[in-house]
Amino acid sequence: MNEIVSPFPKDASKVQATGCHAGADEMLRAAQAAGKSETLERYAQDYPKGPHDQPQSMCPAFGSLRVGLRMRRTATILSGSACCVYGLTFTSHFYGAKRTVGYVPFNSETLVTGKLFEDIREAVFQMADPALYDTIVITNLCVPTASGVPLQLLPKEINGVRIIGIDVPGFGVPTHAEAKDVLAGAMLHYARTEAERGPVQAPRGGRSGRPTVTLLGEMFPADPMGIGAMLEPMGLGAGPVVPTREWRELYSALDCAAVAAIHPFYKASIREFEAAGRSVVGSGPVGRDGTAAWLEAIGAACGVARDKVDAAQNRFLPAISSALAATPIKGRITVSGYEGSELLVARLLIESGADVRYVGTACGRTIWSDIDRQWLEAKGVQVVYRASLEQDLAAVHEYKPDLAIGTTPVVQKAKEQAIPSLYFTNLVSARPLFGPSGAGSLATVVNAAIAGKARFDEMKDFFEGVGTGHASGVWQDAPKDRPEFREAFRRKMEKAAASRNVEDAI
């Protein structure tokens, strides 16, 4: 008689008590033992880790969740610990998602016995209504990934509704930006397979009469129109932005003359475009130098005649130069973020006149950002990929900028030191970046922030004497710091981790 083998490891419940604050190595080992080696090896190649082995920003699954929630006729189901799902749904609604997030809860028993997978399967069948959805996306968070919940065994299609299962664990995908690529890549793969099998849906407004350039990476809504205008003299048009807003756009994205990897970390998506025979161009039309080089590279990739490339450059480069000259930025700036467009933003700041000393990006290095990195390094800028929070803070400390552009903790620290600062995601990413409308768009907000230095000095003076760190606040007797306790805890934690490793090895 054949033995029925559960796809789940016997000790799956062990991982339930862990999460992004637990040892990533332990989760990784559990996931490998549970049959997720292939997925994790691919992630390790696509998104190599940096100095830290776990996300220092928000849960990475937020990236792929947001991509799904922004797509028409797409349902989203999360499979993970309730606390993770609570955080993710809270954040997605905080950022304006108007959709329901589906959740299949689990406990130790359903996790260990494989019932969780059956529950997910049942939920997917219940939701697969073609009148409502084109696609259902199911995401395994950390614990179900580490437990090997086999989403790949779900049907690829139910009643004509596409089913896409992805694993997005914090111990395999380092940033939420890269998690967007996990889902975009999985969707492109599915759509490419459909297109290879036969005719697919045309774009909503019909096929473009001219060859198009697909734009890879989320951007300010007006940017694709501006890019389209710059492509027009070359006989090209702007194609869809990937991640797309609806399924049929995936076919148009694949049906392009070339792909512009505006955000350079979309490695899984680029793999799909290359498999479809499309060439990929890095960097973006940012500032005068960046736009000149980008139009040149797009022209070469799409086989555009020299005179047409010249026509595009002659039409737009003078306008960009004038806009940059009309809105100069004066001051020293450090830039850090986790969106993937940090190098492009730094280029625009420099062309606007800013003295940029440091660019840290939480995303990994790829060949698609080499042009930007080389341009920045030639200007003496320190460029750090997979930058840790500690590196970003050290840069602020070392370069003492007039303005620190960064993530929440960087902005917080800078403000404590009376350094004006801007939050990258909300205040910098939310502006046009490319072509003539991008040139000068940052100057207003950047110059206003730098001009606010006097207010920070006033505030610092006002709060002077209320203590810092453990002694913050107004005290009759200021609390006494106990570094020896922290040191003792650290030693105990190390000892406990070492004995856990020995137990695991046995």
Ligand code: SF4
């Ligand atoms: S799913 Fe996200 S929040 Fe939950 S443990 Fe993993 S990284 Fe942390």
